[in-house]
Amino acid sequence: MNEDFAVVAAALQKKYRGVYDVHEFLVGNGLRDALLGNKPTRRCGAKQIVDPTFRMFGAVALGETPLMKSFRVVTISRRKVYGNPESLDQLQSWSDDWKEKKDLETTIGCPLSELEVATADASDLVTVAGARPWSGGGHTVPKKRTTEDKYGEPVLKKLRDEGKKPATCTACGHKWPSKSTRFKNGGCIECTRCGTFKAKYD
Numbered sequence: 001m002n003e004d005f006a007v008v009a010a011a012l013q014k015k016y017r018g019v020y021d022v023h024e025f026l027v028g029n030g031l032r033d034a035l036l037g038n039k040p041t042r043r044c045g046a047k048q049i050v051d052p053t054f055r056m057f058g059a060v061a062l063g064e065t066p067l068m069k070s071f072r073v074v075t076i077s078r079r080k081v082y083g084n085p086e087s088l089d090q091l092q093s094w095s096d097d098w099k100e101k102k103d104l105e106t107t108i109g110c111p112l113s114e115l116e117v118a119t120a121d122a123s124d125l126v127t128v129a130g131a132r133p134w135s136g137g138g139h140t141v142p143k144k145r146t147t148e149d150k151y152g153e154p155v156l157k158k159l160r161d162e163g164k165k166p167a168t169c170t171a172c173g174h175k176w177p178s179k180s181t182r183f184k185n186g187g188c189i190e191c192t193r194c195g196t197f198k199a200k201y202d
C-alpha cells in the first residue's frame with residue numbers, strides 16, 4: 001500500500017468531520033492508531049486504521065453498542081430522537097447563537113425545538129435471539145420487522161423481504177415473495193421464473 005496518510009486524513013476531515021474528530025479523540029486516548037505520523041505497511045493501510053471508527057458510528061446509529069448507554073449519544077431520524085430523554089433536553093438547551101446548533105439543524109432539516117424522543121409501545125416490540133450478553137442476550141425490535149422461524153420463535157425479517165407477500169404462479173407453480181404492483185390479465189402479476197403474467201398473491 002502506498003497511500004499518503006496525510007492526504008487520507010485531510011480527506012476524512014473534510015468529508016466526515018465527525019468521524020475524524022472522534023478518531024482523533026480515540027487516538028489521544030490510546031484507543032486507535034493515528035493516521036498522521038504513521039506509514040502504511042503491507043498489512044495496514046488507512047482503511048484498517050479508520051474502519052473501526054466508521055463501524056463504531058454505524059453501530060451507534062443502529063443501537064448495537066453500549067456506547068448509547070454510557071455517553072450522551074443520540075441518533076436523529078425523521079424528527080425523532082433515539083437515545084436518553086436527558087440528551088434531548090441538553091440538545092434543546094443549546095444557545096441560539098451557537099454555530100453548532102445552526103449546523104445541526106441544517107443537517108437534520110428541522111429546528112431542535114421540534115424534536116421528540118422516539119417512543120415505542122411495549123406490545124409492538126419483540127425480543128429476538130442472538131445478541132451480545134450486555135444487551136440482555138437478545139435484540140428488542142419492532143414486531144413488524146420479525147417473522148417466525150420453523151420453531152415458532154421470532155426472528156428478524158430480512159430487510160429485502162420486507163413488504164413482500166407470498167405469490168404463486170399458476171403457469172409453472174413457482175412460489176416466491178413478491179411486492180410487484182403491476183397487474184395484468186385480470187389481476188395477475190409477472191412470474192419471476194417463467195415471465196408470464198399468470199401469478200397471483202396467495
Ligand SMILES: [Zn+2]
Nearest residue numbers: 169172191194
Ligand atoms: Zn411461472
